[in-house]
Amino acid sequence: MSVRTDDTRQIAALARLSFSDDELRVLTGEMKAILDYMAHLSRVTLDGVEPAFSLLRCDNVFREDCVGEMLTPDDALSNAPDRHGDLFRVPAFLPKD
Amino acid sequence: MRVTNDVAIGFEIHAQLATATKIFCACANEPGGRPNSRVCPVCLGLPGALPVLNREAVELGMRVALALGSDITTRSSFSRKNYFYPDLPKGYQITQHWTTLASGGHVELDVEGTKKRIRIRGIHIEEDAGKTVHTLHIDGVCGSGKSCDSGGTSVSSGAHGSSAAGLVDMNRCGVPLVEIVSDPDISSPEEADAYLRKVHQILIYLGVTAGELHQGNVRFDTNVSIRNAGDGSLGTPCEIKNLNSFKAVGKALSFEIERQRRILDAGGAVEHETLLWDERAERALPMRSKEKACDYRYFPEPDLGDLVIGDDWIDRVRRYMPELPDEHALRLRKWYGLREYTARVLTAEPAMATYFEDTLANLLHALGEVPDRIVDPAARLLAVPFKTREKMSVVFSEMEDINPGRLPELAEVTANWVTVMVGAWVNESGVDLETLALSRLPAARLALVIAARVRGTVNEPAAKRLLVAAIDSSESVEELLERLDLTQVTDSAAIETLVADVLFLHPAEVERLRAGEGKLLRFLVGQVMKRSGGKADPVIVNDVLVRLLGIE
Amino acid sequence: MKLHELTFSEIRHGLSTGTFSAHDLVESALDRIESVDSSLNAFIRVRDRENALAEADEIDAVRVRGGKLGPLAGIPVAVKDNISTRGLGTTCASRILAGYDPPYDATAVERLRNAGAIVVGKTNLDEFAMGSSNENSAYGPVRNPWDSNRVPGGSSGGSAAAVAAGEAVLALGTDTGGSVRQPAGFCGIVGVKPSYGRVSRYGLVAFASSFDQIGTMSRDVEGAAEFLTAISGSDHRDATASDVDVQQYTSPVTGDLRGVRIGIPQESIGEGVDREIAEAVQGAADAMRSLGADVDTLSLEHSKYAIASYYLIADAEASSNLARYDGVKYGHRASGVGELDEIIAKTRSEGFGPEVKRRIMLGTYALAAGYYDDYYLRAQRVRSLIVDDFTRAFERFDAILTPTSPTPAFRLGEHVDDPLAMYLSDIFTVPANLAGIAALSMPCGLSGAGLPIGLQITVDRFVEPTMFRIAREYEAALDLRLRAPDVNGMGQCG
Structure with missing residues (x-):
């Protein structure tokens, strides 16, 4: 599968990264080389092979419904780049897309 | 009135579960309070923090599944739904995607005497997002705010200028939600109303949610399509989000059905769109432009193991099911x-x-x-x-x-x-x-x-x-x-005295009543009641009046 | 011998006999940092001297009183800067987390403190642990104490260099695809990647959640084992932390490996591996054989697919794990006004370095609609085959011996322009992460150029005791005391 600059541009938008046209061109080349290498996975016969998603994870690990320690608003906001009172402040944005 | 059986409506109902703590951390699950006071590294999405599933959230979800006759999935799993939004601190929502808590089931409706069954497609549990208030920034002062959720976002009109800002409160992040997804079996806004009220009633009975719609405890997304006149197949559906009351659902559905009909009547085709209901303008507006289609890049949540629910557990929950x-x-x-x-x-x-x-x-x-x-x-x-x-x-x-x-x-x-x-x-x-x-x-x-x-x-x-x-x-x-001296006067003699007084005081009315103006009897009863200080037994008063006047 | 040259075992002995105090040790570590770190660049932040010494004095006082002390009492440790430490900052060597100070401690940090260890500073790394050379750091590259023109390996390059150069006795690293073992190999120390779930990940800044594990680094096997014992175990804050019993991983040397079955994959000593490295591994196998171990060859058929499978899964998870860095809650935010989407993109583009961006791009691609099945899902299925290979291998063998890396430490800049070549250098380390099993790297000799060669001992999940046993016996038999050349004068050749 060949990666084109347009694909890279679209992926960058999805990942919220911005690149100059030059950067995009270089990145597209690098991604192409890496993905070409990854493509050798398509040579593996995978009939009946399940993905290893939950291989190492334990089933049914729960927390009981008891209230624990919480941060104070000041601790919660201590690293915020911008705040307004007890709230995080961010620049203007559109409703969820 | 148009025939509406050509309309196919489905719902996604999100209800906040009434657990003591959030779904993946030990923060209190309560409404209101100081902003960002019920947060911890986990729900704030701090680097390095990890989710651990709240057992109670699972059991409340199971209760919903059992009440709706859904099959609880033996092995379900969690996934990440990736999207950027300021009140989604991790940049993804932990939800269930490929295998959900339960599937199947139905809700039995009775709409004006007609029974109807709405099929449930699936039920899953997930985390809620935070809350954003949009403000207009005027000379560095925050103007009037309008609440906006990414769970069911509201349009914030006039707040998109470069001087506007958003203020984010993460208290709601990680509040457990149960999502109930129906098949598009509903064929009118009236049925939709009956369906939502029925599900809401069941949720309240189950004790799984506070259920206050105006608090956003329960929220609705709907999808609407119109069947092809020819083969009856479903047309392209449009989704409407941000419906926070039964009334809003009714209005939004009428609006959308009308909109789609107009398109189809004019020979056009409905395009798949996600619309956002604007309560104030009473209209649905497109939420995202088509070229910016979203891609949630779901993948299995690596921080959580599978949820395995055996018969024993189901029986235990069933045994303590409240009456429906x-x-x-x-x-x-x-x-x-x-x-x-x-x-x-x-x-x-x-x-x-x-x-x-x-x-x-x-x-x-x-x-x-x-x-x-x-x-x-x-x-x-x-x-x-x-x-x-x-x-x-x-x-x-x-x-x-x-x-x-x-x-x-x-x-x-x-x-x-x-x-x-x-x-x-x-x-x-x-x-x-x-x-x-x-x-x-x-x-x-x-x-x-x-x-x-x-x-x-x-x-x-x-x-x-x-x-x-x-x-x-x-x-x-x-x-x-x-x-308060409220005891009723039932003594006929006492009442006769009162009646006699009234007849004496209102000779003209007595005359007209006798002449056949029957409604004046009530007037006279009223006058007696008044003189009794409201205490006379009105039945006896009536009887005495009729007897003394000799009328039928 | 100077304090900073002693191994953990020697230090513990010296502490218990009163030869020196915790105060002396902490002072020695901080002095060492002061004198050599300007050349090494192993630390991003160093602990305030007074605070650290006050902690040491408390421990010395308890010791004098004859009170109860933890197993790591008074030991100076370094912590990789992607592990959360309250009040000490945690940057992941990224601009995007500049100035971030977590309001909580990682579980592993809590536990090392409970064991009495004293944190002396936070170590440099490849940004967000993405890299194999420690060149991808917003704080500049770390240099190898053995040769300042060479990389220390990565991503735990700072921790490895710090331990090798005596700036700390022990260090925490993190290992997602070899990030503890490869730098341990390059710097001539012992580095352990425990089984997945052995150590709580709570507080470890996630790169690839399925693979990330906190590991221990030491100049001897004993230190790595004691440190791991102290930080292991279940944690109610990490659903992936296992409740399998933690064993005491230290024990005395017996001079005996009889009954231990050791396998060497043919692939690991063949093509693409430096000849002197293959020979060193063979030498280690011979040494083990002479201790009574049974050594045989085996084949791990699908290991040639490990790199592709690993990078697709790791980058996919990373693309999601790194979505939280949007400049809303913490860290860097781009200046200027505009739509939030643009500010977030600008924030992330300014905040992340090129390798991190490349990985986010690859990971986003692997999960995107239309590519998920061909990339992410396929990688997860291939991973199953790799796991099966190990399952079969561990039916016949107790441990698998390979080189840690196909080459010794390479030169700074050698792979910078070829990310794929850099990825391929992880060929021997990523399989253990894919399978969630435990592996350890320890020195097994020096190359012709005088650089340490790492030997990797891999065991099945939660069989750490066998891994430490083999390492301990081999270490004792080899009697190879590797000491990095004095780095005091490194500034000139760097």
Whole structure:
């Protein structure tokens, strides 16, 4: 599968990264080389092979419904780049897309 | 009115689960409060923090699944839904995507006498997002804010200028949600309303959610499509998000059906779109441009293991399932001989139905004419939520052969008091019924008020005064009867004197009544009642008037 | 011998006999940092001297009183800067987390403190642990104490260099695809990647959640084992932390490996591996054989697919794990006004370095609609085959021996322009992460150029005791005391 600059541009938008046209061109080349290498996975016969998603994870690990320690608003906001009172402040944005 | 059976409507209902803590961390799950005061590294999405699943959230979800007849999935898993939004601190929402908590099931509707079954596609649990308030920035001062959720986002008109800002409160992040997804089996806004109210009622009965729509405890997304006239296949659906009231759903559906019809009538094709309902403008607006289609890049959540639910666990949850609204209504009819309509009105809210049962039990006790089993404490215990089905069926079978006697009549009277008289007070005062029942008007106290009326100690207007006094004062009902002098006058001689006075004072009306103007009888009754200070028994007054005037 | 040259075992002995105090040790570590770190650049932040010494004094006082002390009492440790430490900052060597100070401690940090260890500073790394050379750091590259023109390996390059150069006795690293073992190999120390779930990940800044594990680094096997014992175990804050019993991983040397079955994959000593490295591994196998171990060859058929499978899964998870860095709650935010989407993109583009961006791009691609099945899902299925290979291998063998890396430490800049070549250098380390099993790297000799060669011992999941046993016996038999050349003068050749 060949990666084109347009694909890279679209992926960058999805990942919220911005690149100059030059950067995009270089990145597209690098991604192409890496993905070409990854493509050798398509040579593996995978009939009946399940993905290893939950291989190492334990089933049914729960927390009981008891209230624990919480941060104070000041601790919660201590690293915020911008705040307004007890709230995080961010620049203007559109409703969820 | 158009025929609407060509419309296919489905819903995604999100309900916040009433757990003590959030779904993946130990922060308190409560509404309101100081912003960003109920957060921790986990729900704030701090680097390095990890989710651990709240068992109670799973069990509340299981309760919903069992109530809707869904099959609980033996092995379900969690996934990440990736998207950027300021009130989504991790940049992804932990939800269930490929294998959900439960699938299948249905909701039985009764729309104007017609039964209809709405199929449930699936039920899953997930985390809620935070809340953003959009503000207009004027000279560095925050202007009026408008709340906006990414869980069901609202359009913030006029706040998109470069000087605008968003203020984010993460308290709601990680509040557990159950999402109920239906098939597009609904064919009109009326059915939609019935479906949503029914599901809401069930959720309240289950005790799984606070259920306040205006608080955003329950939120709706809908998808609407119009079937092809030819082969009846489903057309392209559009989704409408951000519906926070039954009323908004009705308006949005009418708006969208109309919009799609106009497109189709003009020979056009409906394009798949996600629309956002703007409550103020009463219209749905496209949420995202088409070239910016979203791609949530779901993948299995590596921080959480699978959720494995065996029969043992399901049985345990089933054993503690509360009574459901339909079961409750049926039991009210069986036990007390209530009419179907009354039973349905009472079971609109479990608090009301429970209050009714408590009040009735106390009333029967006060009147001393009860089959013992009804006031048996064990049986009464069964009348509150969280009873077991097994126990209930035993009681049912014992009840079958009891002679109801005056019970159905007293039950209807009590229902009327609870829904109408107390209901009016509740509406006016804004105090909710549960609070009232727990504090100023316990069921036993209401029962004494009703008993006074049933025994004829007070007449209807006096009974209403007695109710208000019983709520407002801490005196006993007997003391109130005495102090307010509400006891009904039933002495015929005393009433005859009052009637004679009235006839003397209103000769013209008496003349016209005799001439056939029948409605004046009510006027004269009213005058007698007035002179009695409202205390005369209006039935006796009526009888005496008729007798003394010699009319039919 | 100077304090900073002693191994953990020697230090513990010296502490218990009163030869020196915790105060002396902490002072020695901080002095060492002061004198050599300007050349090494192993630390991003160093602990305030007074605070650290006060902690040491408390421990010395308890010791004098004869009170109860933890197993790591008074030991100076370094913590990789992607592990959360309250009050000490945590940057992941990224601009995007500049100035971030977590309001909580990682579980592993809590536990090392409970064991009495004293944190002396936070170590440099490849940004967000993405890299094999420690060149991808917003704080500049770390240099190898053995040769300042060479990389220390990565991503735990700072921790490895710090331990090798005596700036700390022990260090925490993190290992997602070899990030503890490869730098341990390059710097001539012992580095352990425990089984997945052995150590709580709570507080470890996630790169690839399925693979990330906190590991221990020491100049001897004993230190790595004691440190791991102290930080292992279940944690109610990490659902992936296992409740399998933690064993005491230290024990005395017996001089005996009889009954231990050791396998060497043919692929690991063949093509693409430096000859002197293959020979060193063979030498280690011979040494083990002479201790009584049974050594045989085996084949891990699908290991040639490990790199592709690993990078697709790791980058996919990373693309999601790194979505939280949007400049809303913490860290860097781009200046200027505009739509939030643009500010977030600008924030992330300014905040992340090129390798991190490349990985986010690859990971986003692997999960995107239309590519998920061909990339992410396929990688997860291939991973199953790799796991099966190990399952079969561990039916026949107790441990698998390979080189840690196909080459010794390479030169700074050698792979900078070829990310794929850099990825391929992880060929021997990523399989253990894919399978969630435990592996350890320890020195097994020096190359012709005088650089340490790492030997990797891999065991099945939660069989760490066998891994430490083999390592301990081999270490004792080899009697190879590797000491990095004095780095005091490194500034000139760097």
